[in-house]
Amino acid sequence: MKLNMKEKKILYAYGCPSHHNTVTRLKWLIALTVDPEAKSQMLHLARKIETETEERWYEAFYHHLRMEMDEYRRIRRSLRA
Numbered sequence: 001m002k003l004n005m006k007e008k009k010i011l012y013a014y015g016c017p018s019h020h021n022t023v024t025r026l027k028w029l030i031a032l033t034v035d036p037e038a039k040s041q042m043l044h045l046a047r048k049i050e051t052e053t054e055e056r057w058y059e060a061f062y063h064h065l066r067m068e069m070d071e072y073r074r075i076r077r078s079l080r081a
Contacts, residue, residue: 001052001061007045011062012069019058023050 003011014029015022026046033039053061 001048003045003048003065006041007048008065008069010042010045011049011065015062015065017059017062019049019053019055022058022062 010026011022014025016025023046026042026049030039030042030046033042049058
């Protein structure tokens with residue numbers, strides 16, 4: 001599954017190692033979002049995770065995403081300094 005940077009940032013902020021809980025959390029977030037563009041992006045992401053990602057390997061995918069985003073944030077901080 002390919003994710004763009006916005007999708008990665010959403011998962012970094014609202015995701016968790018549980019596939020079911022992440023999808024449920026994103027659906028609740030969609031219900032609370034008022035911006036139509038953001039709502040559309042999150043709905044697309046929730047559907048992508050629900051259909052394209054299997055529960056049995058989601059936890060490994062999530063931890064890999066966390067490591068990748070932590071490295072991304074570390075590099076951005078070092079470039080600002």
